[in-house]
Amino acid sequence: MPLTAPVQHIHGSDSAPLNYFLHAAGPAAAPTLTLDWIFTAICVLVCVIVGVLLIVAIHRRRANAPLDQLVQGNDGLRWIVIGVGLSVPVLVAMLVYALVTLNRVATPAETPALTITVTAYDWWWKVAYDDAADASLRFVTANEIHIPAGEPVRIKLKSADVIHTFWVPRLAGKTQAIPGQTNEQWLQADVPGVYRGQCSQFCGAQHAHMAFEVVAENRAEFAAWSAAQARVPASSNNANVSAGKTLFLDKCAGCHAVRGSDAQGAQAPDLTHLDSRRLIAAGTLTNTAENQLAWITGAQRIKPDSLMPGIALKREEAANLSAYLATLK
Ligand code: HEC
Ligand SMILES: [Cu+2]
Incomplete structure (x- = not known):
């Protein structure tokens, strides 16, 4: 197995066709999504109104009059009153709606089991x-x-x-x-x-x-x-698996735990059932034997500065380690 296998990066999940965030899938998300759309619509509308007024103002520019005269004139004051009179109720309504929505998603209808x-x-x-x-x-x-x-x-x-x-x-x-x-x-x-x-x-x-x-x-x-x-993963008498386990206890157990073994490290993901997971390295790679080895040897290439060092493995060590990791299901 080549240790330089190309790495398959994951972007988003493949499993659900509409798996992106503008499709709420539960009661804690739906009210905030509605709020999102309504607020977006209001903000777009405000931008459009301000833009139109600005264009109109530019086209109807008057001769150079001092600013305080413009504002004091009846016309200027009227626009200020209209602007404040429209904005305040809209902003207050948005505030009330946001508070009501926060309250709706604060606690679930039934107590979580x-x-x-x-x-x-x-x-x-x-x-x-x-x-x-x-x-x-x-x-x-x-x-x-x-x-x-x-x-x-x-x-x-x-x-x-x-x-x-x-x-x-x-x-x-x-x-x-x-x-x-x-x-x-x-x-x-x-x-x-x-x-x-x-x-x-x-x-x-x-x-x-x-x-x-x-x-x-x-x-x-x-x-x-x-x-x-x-459950604790079943142990195996296979010679490669045993060799892989010894290597694991030597090089990996300081950080990683596997329940039922001497590996009790607490500063890294628990690997007891590594094989059952869909992805590894926090959603970065699909969980295949190739990607596991690519990660173990090239963690610093795949996630530079991550807290797992890349660990050089000889071909035989890699095969044994893979055999052991495959038992963690
Ligand atoms: C210095 C501590 C350290 C050592 C030693 C170490 N790891 Fe890691 N390992 C980590 C950390 C931290 C992560 C999480 C990295 C991340 O996703 O940012 C990790 C992630 C992993 C993952 C992905 C787990 C998951 O579910 O996402 C695997 C598999 C793994 N390590 C295997 C090994 C193996 C095998 C060895 C020994 C050859 C080893 N590690 C040695 C710290 C370590
Ligand atoms: Cu973070």
């Missing part, structure tokens, strides 16, 4: 299912948030380093992740699907490559996924 703790790191997302009533369903994953469709989910937001912002445009508004503080938001996907999310606050070199996905599934699929995530 599921809470997920998402911690932002430079430049990826830790996703902890740490609130399950059933302790056997507690686990940690990265950059891929599974939720049951059709119900509200509470997201607790933390940051491990700088200020990031959690944003799934089709499902809810933005909420900041601030070091030393826990913020909350809720989101809901009305139908199953994959919804792209993105850090929306500039947080350093790889801010643009700090994406994630929300995968909404029906209840049965979600239960199957979470049960699988909670």
Whole structure:
């Protein structure tokens, strides 16, 4: 397998035809989208009116009169009264509408049954299912948030380093992740699907490559996924897998954790079920064996300044490591 395989970058999700942010997919997003359109329309209208008045004014310019005379004249005063009289009610109406909308999306209609703790790191997302009533369903994953469709989910937001912002445009508004503080938001996907999310606050070199996905599934699929995530991956006696695991414990375990093994690093994505994820490196690459190796050896080429070093591997080491990573499903 060539280690210099071309890297396939991802831009947006392929799974849903209308997966872009102007299509709200849940009750926490729909009211703000309507507000968005109405505010945009008002702003465009204001620009057009101001533009037309300006053009008219330029064409009807009078001889050089001092400004205070122009304003004091009856004509000037009338326009000021009309301008203020129109703007104030419109601005007040927009303020009231914005407050009403904020209130509508502040809390879900029913109390969320599921809470997920998402911690932002430079430049990826830790996703902890740490609130399950059933302790056997507690686990940690990265950059891929599974939720049951059709119900509200509470997201607790933390940051491990700088200020990031959690944003799934089709499902809810933005909420900041601030070091030393826990913020909350809720989101809901009305139908199953994959919804792209993105850090929306500039947080350093790889801010643009700090994406994630929300995968909404029906209840049965979600239960199957979470049960699988909670399990420890099956071990293998295969010689290549064992050699790959030894290499992993030697070179990777200082940063990465794999549950059920001695790898307990906490500063990097949990790799226990790496193989189950759709994307790696926070939405940057599709999760294929080639891309995994391209990432491991070329992390600094793919995401310069990211907190994973590129790790040189001999051909045989790469094959063994791949064999081990393939067991993490
Ligand atoms: C110095 C700490 C460090 C070491 C050592 C390290 N990594 Fe990483 N790794 C990271 C960080 C941090 C990320 C997240 C980078 C990002 O997306 O910006 C990461 C991301 C990954 C990912 C993508 C995971 C995902 O779900 O997005 C894989 C796979 C991975 N590392 C494998 C390895 C392997 C295999 C080794 C050993 C050969 C290794 N790493 C060594 C810190 C490390
Ligand atoms: Cu960020």
